[in-house]
Amino acid sequence: MATTLITGGTVVSATGRAPADVLVDGEKIVAVLAPGSVLLGSDLTGTVDRVIDATGKYVIPGGIDAHTHMEMPFGGTFASDTFETGTRAAAWGGTTSIVDFVVQYPDQNILEQYGLWQEKAAGECAIDYGFHQILSDVQDSSLTAMDELISEGVTSFKLFTAYKGVFLSDDGQIFRAFQKGAQTGAMMMMHAENGSIIDVLQQQALEAGHTGPEWHALTRPWETEEEATHRVIMISRLTGAPLYVVHVSAKQAVQQIAAARDEGFNVFGETCPQYLYLSLEEQLAARSEEWGELEGAKWVCSTPVRSRHEGHQHAMWQSLRTNDIQMVSTDHCPFCMKDQKEMGRGNFAKIPNGIGSVEHRMDLMYQGVVDGFITLERWVEITSTTPARMFGMYGRKGVIQPGADADIVVYDPNGHTSIGLNETHHMNMDYSAWEGYEIDGHVDVVMSRGQVVVDETGYIGRKGHGRYIKRGLSQYLS
Incomplete structure (x- = not known):
């Protein structure tokens, strides 16, 4: 098997940083060594197949995006990234594993849907991939299917308090699924918004002639997120099931999660880059010659981007520093x-x-x-190590240590990245939500299970390299 030595860099983990060399043999990391170490009396640079010079750069575990939706059917169309294009774009950006969502609409067979998603991803992914399972129609058969899926490495299940007739489950259905989660140790994930109120607000807005994209956010006020977050926390407490609240955007929802955690409950939350950087004010101001007021549709997502004046973005950064929110995913859709x-x-x-x-x-x-919002170590923790631990992959993923998969990123803090459609954009989209953003750093080298998939020449990976990750239970449960 091919061997690679990454030399001269600073290895950064969730707990610290230190100059170190990293030796890779085949798909695995086999040693983390003092700089310039020798192995069995021989100069390592004379015994390896490839040497990567990381002088002046950070060597970090590959990113894990635990919330993506490749090829997702929604609203009469499909998410534009396939498993091939989406995972290739992920690799470009230093993400070496994703956990995607198997979609089940009402009356669809859960296990058949899981098989369909396996067929979609197999032979297409450029990086490793796992699955969560969406439950939209909780019946006795759903609960039985949960057992089968857990044995397949699908150990997390997502339900919704919004999207009536599409995904929404009533409180009784959520309660039954959470009871099963408590029995099995599966992580129960929730999209927490009060969909019934949102439906009324949307209808009233349309009747009043409010049709522009900004009304997506204006009809999903923070109160609907806080209320639903509180409600599912109560169901979690009542059943004893672990709870993971996805795409938290409102500071009041964070307060609900923080209060539950302060009492010692297994309640966790993620936020996403859009809730740290984008705002309702920017959406309100968005107009273009090509799209007019529809320009604001570029930033329509659920939960919505929120008002900067109300302090939500500041609260999200603060929650990452205080660990009231544990990790950052993208909700890439x-x-x-x-x-x-x-x-x-x-x-x-x-x-x-x-x-x-x-x-x-x-x-x-x-x-x-x-x-200055987070530390270097916290960056690694919230983008790689915590996702690995949260979703049963740690030890294999999320860490640079002997025995772990050689998912490694060499990151240059002195580099620069300009984000835009014609700059660094490889997703299958005709616009970038991040057009014009400038980053004081650059992804230089990306390894996926020992294979270099991105280097100074660009993307050199291939579709089909990625393998399915059979996940265990969360390693955060107490």
């Missing part, structure tokens, strides 16, 4: 403007919900280090 986002012209409720960010998460979060 890309749609093009042409033929997709423009479906909502004249009716904001028909805009497909989603933003494409899988390529930019590592860079955007590193900019948070540069700007």
Whole structure:
């Protein structure tokens, strides 16, 4: 098997940093060595097949994006990234594993849907991949299927308190699924918004002639997120099931999660780059010659981007520092403007919900280090180590240590990345939600299980390299 030595860099983990060399043999890390060490009396540089010079750079575990939606059917269309294009873009940005969502709509067979998603991903992914399972129709058969899926390495299940007739489960269905989660130790994931109230607000807005994209956010006020977050926390407490709240965007929802954690409950939360950087004010101001007021549709996602004046973005950064929110995923669900986002012209409720960010998460979060919002170690923790631990992959993923998969990123803090459609953008989209963002850092080299997939020449990976990750239970449960 081929051997690689990464030399001269600073290895950064969730707990610290130190100059070290990293030796890779085949798909695994076999040693983390003092700089310039020798092995069995021989100069390592004379015994390896490839030497990567990381002088002046950080050597970190590959990013893990635990919330993506490749090829997701939604709103009469499909997410524009396939498993091939989406995972290739992820690799460009230093992400070496994703956990995608198997979609089950009402009356669909859960196990058949899981098989369909396996077929979609197999032989297509450039990096490793796992699955969560969406439950939209909780019946006795659903609970039985949960056991079978856990044995297949699908150990997390997502339910919704929104999207009536599509994904929404009532409280009784959520309660039954959580009871099963408590019995098995599976992580129960929740999209927490009060969908019934949102439906009324949307209808009232449309009747009043409010059709622009900004009304997507204005009809999903923070109170609907806080209420639903509190409700599912109560169900978690009542059943004893671990709870993971996805895409938290409101500071009041964070307060609910923090209060539950302070009492010792297994309640966790993620946020996303859009809730750290983007705002309702920017969406309100968005106009272009090509798209007019529809320009704001580029930033339509659920939960929505929120008002900067209300302090939500500041609260999200603070929650990452205090560990009230444990990690950052993307909720990558890309749609093009042409033929997709423009479906909502004249009716904001028909805009497909989603933003494409899988390529930019590592860079955007590193900019948070540069700007003083988080530490270098916290950057690694929230983008790689915690996702690995949260979703049963740690030891194999999320760490640079002997025996771990050689998923490694060499990151240059003295480099620069300009984000934009014609700059660093490889997602299958006709726009970038991050157009014009400048990052004080650069992904130089990306290894996936010992194979270099990105280097100074660009992307050199291949579809089909990625393998399915059979996950265990969360390693955060107490």
